[in-house]
Amino acid sequence: MSDDIQQRIHATVTGNPVVLYMKGTPQFPQCGFSATAVQILKASGVASFASVNVLDDPEIRQGIKDYANWPTIPQLYIRGEFVGGCDIMREMYQAGELQKLLEGIIEA
Amino acid sequence: MMHPEQIEQLILAGMACEHLTIEGDGQHFQAVVVSREFEGKNRVQRQQRVYQTLQEKLDSGELHALSFKTLTPEEWSAQHG
Numbered sequence: 038m039s040d041d042i043q044q045r046i047h048a049t050v051t052g053n054p055v056v057l058y059m060k061g062t063p064q065f066p067q068c069g070f071s072a073t074a075v076q077i078l079k080a081s082g083v084a085s086f087a088s089v090n091v092l093d094d095p096e097i098r099q100g101i102k103d104y105a106n107w108p109t110i111p112q113l114y115i116r117g118e119f120v121g122g123c124d125i126m127r128e129m130y131q132a133g134e135l136q137k138l139l140e141g142i143i144e145a
Numbered sequence: 146m147m148h149p150e151q152i153e154q155l156i157l158a159g160m161a162c163e164h165l166t167i168e169g170d171g172q173h174f175q176a177v178v179v180s181r182e183f184e185g186k187n188r189v190q191r192q193q194r195v196y197q198t199l200q201e202k203l204d205s206g207e208l209h210a211l212s213f214k215t216l217t218p219e220e221w222s223a224q225h226g
Contacts, residue, residue, distance in 0.1 A: 107193065124214070
């Protein structure tokens with residue numbers, strides 16, 4: 038595990054209110070789960086959010102799994118905190134919890 | 146390519162489950178895991194616990210697309226009472 042990569046990830050997730058680590062981009066997701074994650078975020082009222090395409094960087098792709106002790110992509114971070122992957126996003130959205138968490142940073 | 150039964154065996158070997166169902170087509174899987182171990186744990190911690198049992202297959206890339214529902218026995222019976 039590279040400390041440099043971990044520091045870069047930490048800087049990204051703490052430097053942006055909402056960050057989605059995904060395969061592909063919000064416009065062109067490369068995986069069904071990443072596409073779903075983008076749709077859920079948009080449905081939650083977030084106009085724009087930071088996204089990182091892990092397919093662009095193998096070190097980030099592995100590093101983000103170590104960072105959150107979470108072996109899959111996508112991964113959502115809000116205010117620097119790891120929120121979960123696609124299933125958790127869906128459950129939280131259906132319960133209205135995700136919208137609540139995003140309140141106040143909708144304009145981000 | 147993995148069979149749902151293989152995933153089921155790995156999860157059962159790694160943790161105590163009250164109930165477990167896995168459906169899938171070899172590429173995408175949906176799992177419902179009911180375990181007492183989830184009591185007092187949040188969603189992230191619950192899913193991390195299940196991921197632990199599948200670590201090897203996730204690391205190797207054999208297993209990639211797995212959806213979860215993680216419930217305690219009480220939550221499970223409330224849904225299926």
